[in-house]
Amino acid sequence: MTLTPVSSWASFGGTLSVHDHESAVTGTTMRFAVYSPPQAKKGPVPVLWYLSGLTCTWANVMEKSGLQRTASEHGIMIIAPDTSPRGPDVPDDDAYDLGQGAGFYLTATEAPWDKHYRMDQYITRELNALVAANFPADMKRQGIFGHSMGGHGALTLHFKYPDTYRSCSAFSPITSPSRVPWGEKAFTAYIGPPSIAWEQYDATELVQTRQTDAHILIDTGKADQFLETQLKPDIFIDACETSGQALTYRMHEGYGHDYYFIATFMSDHIAHHAKALKA
Numbered sequence: 001m002t003l004t005p006v007s008s009w010a011s012f013g014g015t016l017s018v019h020d021h022e023s024a025v026t027g028t029t030m031r032f033a034v035y036s037p038p039q040a041k042k043g044p045v046p047v048l049w050y051l052s053g054l055t056c057t058w059a060n061v062m063e064k065s066g067l068q069r070t071a072s073e074h075g076i077m078i079i080a081p082d083t084s085p086r087g088p089d090v091p092d093d094d095a096y097d098l099g100q101g102a103g104f105y106l107t108a109t110e111a112p113w114d115k116h117y118r119m120d121q122y123i124t125r126e127l128n129a130l131v132a133a134n135f136p137a138d139m140k141r142q143g144i145f146g147h148s149m150g151g152h153g154a155l156t157l158h159f160k161y162p163d164t165y166r167s168c169s170a171f172s173p174i175t176s177p178s179r180v181p182w183g184e185k186a187f188t189a190y191i192g193p194p195s196i197a198w199e200q201y202d203a204t205e206l207v208q209t210r211q212t213d214a215h216i217l218i219d220t221g222k223a224d225q226f227l228e229t230q231l232k233p234d235i236f237i238d239a240c241e242t243s244g245q246a247l248t249y250r251m252h253e254g255y256g257h258d259y260y261f262i263a264t265f266m267s268d269h270i271a272h273h274a275k276a277l278k279a
């Protein structure tokens with residue numbers, strides 16, 4: 001599979017690079033970013049996947065979170081995929097929470113979305129293989145984290161593929177899309193009316209039967225405008241307690257849903273993954 005270079009910058013002794021490739025899974029050109037730390041010049045390093053939230057591309061986290069400093073210190077490679085397939089032939093919606101930029105890390109089964117929207121398969125299979133083949137990545141040491149829609153995506157992919165994504169954390173995740181407006185709207189469009197399929201893409205449902213040995217870290221702001229309507233941390237905290245899933249859920253006075261919040265706690269999250277992956 002051929003990678004087309006888009007941009008590259010030196011950063012904290014490592015390299016931030018952006019790449020395009022033709023995706024057989026989404027049927028589109030996909031773009032992603034890689035921060036390769038200085039340690040990768042000497043051999044394979046652990047890999048940490050960051051799944052972004054609604055409206056985002058690879059750029060939000062790479063440009064706003066300051067992750068390069070801590071990733072460089074710990075010798076961790078960070079991969080930032082896009083949040084959906086994109087392009088003039090890809091179905092879209094006028095609203096920011098459906099269509100392009102809002103892929104929800106699932107495989108759509110409903111028309112017109114089912115032709116391209118397969119972000120879970122894209123990330124876990126195609127992009128995984130592409131990273132393994134093209135970068136000095138130690139694929140036996142992978143973790144996953146993300147923000148909001150992407151924080152939820154990270155939780156679900158960790159619960160479904162715990163041997164691949166051995167460590168997990170999230171910033172301000174949606175915890176149960178089946179129970180909140182963002183998720184109800186997207187799931188109805190992408191996978192149809194409420195059914196067993198909804199449970200398979202809902203972190204709060206998954207943790208009840210697929211709890212893992214990992215210790216999950218979550219940070220959320222108490223001033224997050226989506227806290228009570230879309231995120232609902234208590235649902236997930238209760239489910240983790242019931243299932244025995246180890247979880248540290250921190251709530252932070254005054255912080256919102258933005259990248260100022262993410263930047264504040266980014267180093268804690270990278271350190272959390274570095275410890276679990278023994279970077």
Ligand SMILES: N[C@@H](CCC(=O)N[C@@H](CSC=O)C(=O)NCC(=O)O)C(=O)O
Binds near residue numbers: 060
């Ligand atoms: N534009 C919308 C809100 C969109 C928004 O807040 N997006 C978040 C992720 S929300 C959950 O997935 C985000 O990360 N935005 C990009 C950024 O750089 O901040 C509205 O106006 O309500």
